[in-house]
Amino acid sequence: MEVKILTHLYRQNRGTSFRISGHHLVGICRQSKNNKLDSIGFGSSQLENEQVCCGVVEINSSSSVKEELEEECSRKRGRSGSCSKPGTRACREKKRREMLNDKFMDLSSFLEPTRTPKTDKPAILDDAIRVVNQLRGEAHELKETNQKLLEEIKTLKAEKNELREEKLVLKADKEKMEQQLKSIPSPGFMPPHPAAFHQNKMAVYASYGYYPNMPMMPYLLPPSQRDTSQDQQNCSFAA
DNA sequence: ACTATATTTGCTAGCTCTCA
DNA sequence: TGAGAGCTAGCAAATATAGT
Known part of the structure; x- marks a missing residue:
C-alpha cells in the first residue's frame, strides 16, 4: 500500500482505529464525493481522543486492506441498534432505505443510460418528470399520426371499391356493346x-x-x- | 454555515394469530 | 365471529454526519 503524508492538519472530533502493516494508526476517514475512501487522518495512539490529527495519509492502493478500511470508514454511525444485528428494526429500516436508493439509481440510469447515475434525488425526479412529459407528447403525436393514417386507409379502401364497381360496370358495358355489334344484321x-x-x-x-x-x-x-x-x-x- | 444524506425513533395501518 | 395482542412496513420528524 502506498501512503503519502499530506502537509495540512485534519481536524475532526472523532476517530476510528486502524492497523496498517503492523503499525497502529489512530484517525478518521476522509471520503470523497462518491463515498470512496480518500485519505485517513492519523495521529499517535496517545492522540486517540484528541480533536486534531497530526497528519493525513492518502490511500493509493486497491488492496484488500483498503477495502477493509473503506468498510470501516463507511458513513455508518456506530449507534446502538444499528444494522450490525440482522433482523432488528434499524437493520430493516436501513434495508428499506438502501432499496429506495437503489430504485433511484435505477431510475437515473434508465433516464440517462450514457451518464453516471445521479445521486441527487430531486434532480432524478425532475428528470423523470421531464422524460414522462416528453414521452406523453410523443405518444400523443403518434396517436394522431396513426389516426390520420387509419382515415387515409379508409378513404383509399372506399376509392378502391368505387374503382372496382366502375370496372365491373365498364366490363358489362363492353360485353353489351359487343353483343350489340354481333347482333347487327349484315348490310348485304x-x-x-x-x-x-x-x-x-x-x-x-x-x-x-x-x-x-x-x-x-x-x-x-x-x-x-x-x-x-x-x-x-x-x-x-x-x- | 449550509446542504444533502444517513440514522433513529415515534406513530399508524394492515395483517395474522389466539381466545372467548 | 369479533376483540385484542403482536408483528412489521411505511412514513415523517428529529438528529447526526459528511461534503463544500
Whole structure:
C-alpha cells in the first residue's frame, strides 16, 4: 500500500482505529464525493481522543486492506441498534432505505443510460418528470399520426371499391356493346376491293359482319398498312 | 454555515394469530 | 365471529454526519 503524508492538519472530533502493516494508526476517514475512501487522518495512539490529527495519509492502493478500511470508514454511525444485528428494526429500516436508493439509481440510469447515475434525488425526479412529459407528447403525436393514417386507409379502401364497381360496370358495358355489334344484321354482300386483298387490308371489313368469328384484325395491322389514302390512285375503278 | 444524506425513533395501518 | 395482542412496513420528524 502506498501512503503519502499530506502537509495540512485534519481536524475532526472523532476517530476510528486502524492497523496498517503492523503499525497502529489512530484517525478518521476522509471520503470523497462518491463515498470512496480518500485519505485517513492519523495521529499517535496517545492522540486517540484528541480533536486534531497530526497528519493525513492518502490511500493509493486497491488492496484488500483498503477495502477493509473503506468498510470501516463507511458513513455508518456506530449507534446502538444499528444494522450490525440482522433482523432488528434499524437493520430493516436501513434495508428499506438502501432499496429506495437503489430504485433511484435505477431510475437515473434508465433516464440517462450514457451518464453516471445521479445521486441527487430531486434532480432524478425532475428528470423523470421531464422524460414522462416528453414521452406523453410523443405518444400523443403518434396517436394522431396513426389516426390520420387509419382515415387515409379508409378513404383509399372506399376509392378502391368505387374503382372496382366502375370496372365491373365498364366490363358489362363492353360485353353489351359487343353483343350489340354481333347482333347487327349484315348490310348485304359487298365484295372487298381487290386492292384490299392485295394490300392485306381485308381485315378492315372483318368487324362489319363478313367474318363474325374473326377477331378485329385492324388493330393487329401496323398503321402504315392500314393507310387507305392512296387507294383511289391504286384502284381507278373505285372512284 | 449550509446542504444533502444517513440514522433513529415515534406513530399508524394492515395483517395474522389466539381466545372467548 | 369479533376483540385484542403482536408483528412489521411505511412514513415523517428529529438528529447526526459528511461534503463544500
